[in-house]
Amino acid sequence: MLKFDHVTKQFGELAAIDDVTFEVKPGIITAVIGPNGAGKSTLVNMAAGSYGVTSGRILVGDTELQKLPKYRIAHAGLSRTYQNIRLFDGMSVVKNLEVALVPPRVGSLIANTFGLSGRAAAEERRARCHAVLERLGLAAYAERQAGSLAYGQQKLVELARAIVAEPRVLLLDEPAAGLNHGETEQLKQHILALRAPDLAMVLIEHDMKLIMSISDTIVVMNRGRVLAQGTASEIRTNTEVQEAYLGQ
Numbered sequence: 001m002l003k004f005d006h007v008t009k010q011f012g013e014l015a016a017i018d019d020v021t022f023e024v025k026p027g028i029i030t031a032v033i034g035p036n037g038a039g040k041s042t043l044v045n046m047a048a049g050s051y052g053v054t055s056g057r058i059l060v061g062d063t064e065l066q067k068l069p070k071y072r073i074a075h076a077g078l079s080r081t082y083q084n085i086r087l088f089d090g091m092s093v094v095k096n097l098e099v100a101l102v103p104p105r106v107g108s109l110i111a112n113t114f115g116l117s118g119r120a121a122a123e124e125r126r127a128r129c130h131a132v133l134e135r136l137g138l139a140a141y142a143e144r145q146a147g148s149l150a151y152g153q154q155k156l157v158e159l160a161r162a163i164v165a166e167p168r169v170l171l172l173d174e175p176a177a178g179l180n181h182g183e184t185e186q187l188k189q190h191i192l193a194l195r196a197p198d199l200a201m202v203l204i205e206h207d208m209k210l211i212m213s214i215s216d217t218i219v220v221m222n223r224g225r226v227l228a229q230g231t232a233s234e235i236r237t238n239t240e241v242q243e244a245y246l247g248q
């Protein structure tokens with residue numbers, strides 16, 4: 001459903017991504033791991049349209065994302081979270097989710113789909129936001145200012161915002177970073193619950209225990225290249241992978 005096809009990204013002399021090809025299938029969790037600077041976030045930033053692509057293609061179905069502006073990539077069904085939280089601190093939690101649905105085209109799409117007036121569409125959007133907050137155990141925080149929440153809760157709000165538009169492709173950039181053990185366990189359950197036949201999920205993570213326990217397939221990146229891909233047990237016993245991590 002999501003495909004990186006011979007993708008390269010140059011930052012000046014540096015090939016942050018160097019001829020990367022792999023597919024992310026729906027219905028499963030694809031982890032992308034690798035040492036710091038391997039190029040993981042750059043892949044997400046290119047897919048989401050934050051960074052241009054130097055060469056190659058990024059496809060969702062037949063749609064070539066690298067040709068599209070950010071908002072059209074979002075409308076193509078791709079959604080992402082940020083490694084560093086990017087919420088609107090002064091807005092309520094529920095408003096933070098609403099803005100993810102508000103772009104006029106999405107709004108009118110919902111209105112058209114449900115045959116709703118503008119006002120009814122707004123209510124429908126709000127109901128969807130509350131349903132997602134409920135699902136992630138955040139209902140009690142809906143009206144709180146996002147910036148006033150604890151770090152772990154803000155990370156969950158990021159996830160909520162990413163899923164509220166019901167994406168087909170979901171890219172999670174280090175969702176567990178900075179979370180304590182209990183919060184990580186909770187996040188794990190939420191991510192597992194998101195697994196659905198029509199959703200392609202990418203999980204970028206450093207927490208190996210989390211990765212090994214929930215990933216269906218693991219792509220290992222090192223210095224902008226794909227070093228290996230396989231199941232948790234295949235990756236665990238891969239000597240090249242072990243060397244890349246030991247050499248960190």
Ligand code: ADP
Pocket residue numbers: 011014016034035036037038039040041042043
């Ligand atoms: P990871 O997420 O795997 O830690 P990144 O994708 O953030 O790695 O970075 C990969 C490489 O690209 C690093 O060497 C980083 O310094 C470089 N890089 C990332 N973004 C930029 C940028 N906007 N400008 C210049 N170099 C960048």
Ligand code: MG
Pocket residue numbers: 040041042083
């Ligand atoms: Mg990163």
